[in-house]
Amino acid sequence: MHGLMMHAPLTITSLLRHAEINHADAPIASRQPDGSLHRYTYADAFRRARQLAGALAARGIAPGDRIGTLAWNDFRHFELYYGVSCSGAIAHTINPRLFADQLEFIINDAADRLLFVDPGILPVIEPLADRLDAVESIIVLADAHEMPDSPLNNLECYETFIAGQPDTFEWPDLDELTASSLCYTSGTTGNPKGVLYSHRTTVLHALISNVADGFGFSSMDVVMPVVPMFHVNAWGMPYAAPMTGAGLVFPGAGMGDGAVLSGLIAEEGVTFSAGVPTIWMAVLNHLRQSGQRLDSLNTVLIGGSACPPALMEELREVHGVDVRHAWGMTEMSPLGTINTLKAGMAGASPEAQQAIRNNQGRCLYGVELKIEDDDGAELPRDGSATGYLKTRGLCVCSGYYGLEESSAHANGWFDTGDIASIDADGYLNITDRSKDVIKSGGEWISSIELENAAVGHPDIQEAAVIAVDHAKWGERPLLIVVP
Incomplete structure (x- = not known):
């Protein structure tokens, strides 16, 4: 009926x-x-x-x-x-x-x-x-x-x-x-x-x-x-x-112009904005030099690549902006997760809250996520197990234009190409892209963690980690920075 x-x-x-x-x-x-x-x-x-x-x-x-x-x-x-x-x-x-x-x-x-x-x-x-x-x-x-x-x-x-x-x-x-x-x-x-x-x-x-x-x-x-x-x-x-x-x-x-964006926020009373981390680095660089503040801006959504914790902290602590880390893909329309604190987390220490905010967040309605091992077995949501991230949902593509049959869509799940963990509260932590992860001496090394650590240094604006061949370890990470 x-x-x-x-x-x-x-x-x-x-x-x-x-x-x-x-x-x-x-x-x-x-x-x-x-x-x-x-x-x-x-x-x-x-x-x-x-x-x-x-x-x-x-x-x-x-x-x-x-x-x-x-x-x-x-x-x-x-x-x-x-x-x-x-x-x-x-x-x-x-x-x-x-x-x-x-x-x-x-x-x-x-x-x-x-x-x-x-x-x-x-x-x-x-x-x-x-x-x-x-x-x-x-x-x-x-x-x-x-x-x-x-x-x-x-x-x-x-x-x-x-x-x-x-x-x-x-x-x-x-x-x-x-x-x-x-x-x-x-x-x-x-x-x-x-x-x-x-x-x-x-x-x-x-x-x-x-x-x-x-x-x-x-x-x-x-x-x-x-x-x-x-x-x-x-x-x-x-x-x-x-x-x-x-x-x-x-x-x-x-x-990409920090002065232009800061001016528009102030002149137009912008309350919400969104962009990739490099955009907000440019904005903060301008604000430090000009002394300008973002008085109207309440919320910033940051995604596209892992957001350095130092960037989130400066927007929040200096300018009072609620920074929401997000993750998604073109194939997902694109948003999959957004990071906000759950009930009961507001009383946690600032350090504990920041550790939560560093994750990519929790699923929006209509998005399902799971992680699998090399054999396709689903891994536990314990925040420790790391595997290949798969998704399906209301706004996830079922195939590509002209290529409706795709190996990325096996068994009704889309393979994101990300390596991730999911904790018991549903928070997703992307540790790397599967094509970027570095395997050294049989152990996985996350390029994202190394990049975030580098960008946290006050004398480093941007950082990238790549794998280089090593005779003994197979691969070793090489850090490239922009001062």
């Missing part, structure tokens, strides 16, 4: 409509290349997303067609997130920092029909343009007077592209399993692999990540994603923020 409840598909379109009706005046600020700020609201953004969808339809873009983007975090990229996916096409966000041969492979493998490109990124694409088989046009994300000089003859201006289109485009009714976006992940071997997200998984990820022990957004928040929008949907923040009415601040191409 089924329950007698209405069924509504979980689509990004439903998220857009909710924000449009209930959070129309929530602000979006975007830093432009000249340092100025573009300001508008969710209502403005979604009107323009409708114009974009109309322009795509007029160009003959059909449901399921792939539309590539090579852009920083900006209001036009935000419009593409919604205008493309809600029209039934697939938003393919592309990392412009990849090597030229990787970009060529990715764009051709996805068969992108259109590319939307920031002006500053256009020089990356120009040498490849005649080798991009399916690309019909390259649309520059700029006003007409900002169009760059280029040898390409298939350039268009974004504002001209959407101009004249009505803002009354009727969104199609989509099945929630419809593909919404595509992101390629670089594996340890071979070509990058495409992870194809659905409307359902995208909305579920936004719902799941918005719990109190996750993002915990509300309409009182101002959110600044410092995770690139070309990387795993900026960890889902461009979907989670409109769901709750939180304001958005996009830093543009200044995402």
Whole structure:
């Protein structure tokens, strides 16, 4: 017997409509290349997303067609997130920092029909343009007077592209399993692999990540994603923020500039931000030199690589920021764990609390984790046993684009490629990537532990540990530092 409840598909379109009706005046600020700020609201953004969808339809873009983007975090990229996916096409966000041969492979493998490109990124694409088989046009994300000089003859201006289109485009009714976006992940071997997200998984990820022990957004928040929008949907923040009415601040191409980020936090009253450790190292370096404080900033989510404890401690102790260590993967949409203290841990000593916070955290709802030994036997959750980390869940990919059969998805579990332990409270501790772990004299040595120890030294900014061959021990760790 089924329950007698209405069924509504979980689509990004439903998220857009909710924000449009209930959070129309929530602000979006975007830093432009000249340092100025573009300001508008969710209502403005979604009107323009409708114009974009109309322009795509007029160009003959059909449901399921792939539309590539090579852009920083900006209001036009935000419009593409919604205008493309809600029209039934697939938003393919592309990392412009990849090597030229990787970009060529990715764009051709996805068969992108259109590319939307920031002006500053256009020089990356120009040498490849005649080798991009399916690309019909390259649309520059700029006003007409900002169009760059280029040898390409298939350039268009974004504002001209959407101009004249009505803002009354009727969104199609989509099945929630419809593909919404595509992101390629670089594996340890071979070509990058495409992870194809659905409307359902995208909305579920936004719902799941918005719990109190996750993002915990509300309409009182101002959110600044410092995770690139070309990387795993900026960890889902461009979907989670409109769901709750939180304001958005996009830093543009200044995402690695500590002064730019600190200024935006202060000027826009940013309460929540997220990014990789190197971003926050740059911010702290600027703060030490300037004496500026992060008075509005309540929470920072740090992931992408292991976060040095010294970085977390400085943000927390000096600036009063709640630092949440996180872990995930492109294949997981991406968030898998977020680190917050459980009830009863608040009374622990500062040292004990920091030891807990150094872990990658506990599973969000909808994520299952386990660790296995070399023979595939599950290992205990005792914080000591270390093995290969496997996952499955509501937002975990079941295969790769064009490669639905994958050895990484054996027996219904995805092999993350990480080496980890899980303790009795469910806290995950990533000790290494399986490809990076160093085996010396028959013993495993964690490169992450050595790197964290090195970065804790006040005279070291960055550190990396690699394995080098050794006649006696097989491998020994070599520490490389940036003073």
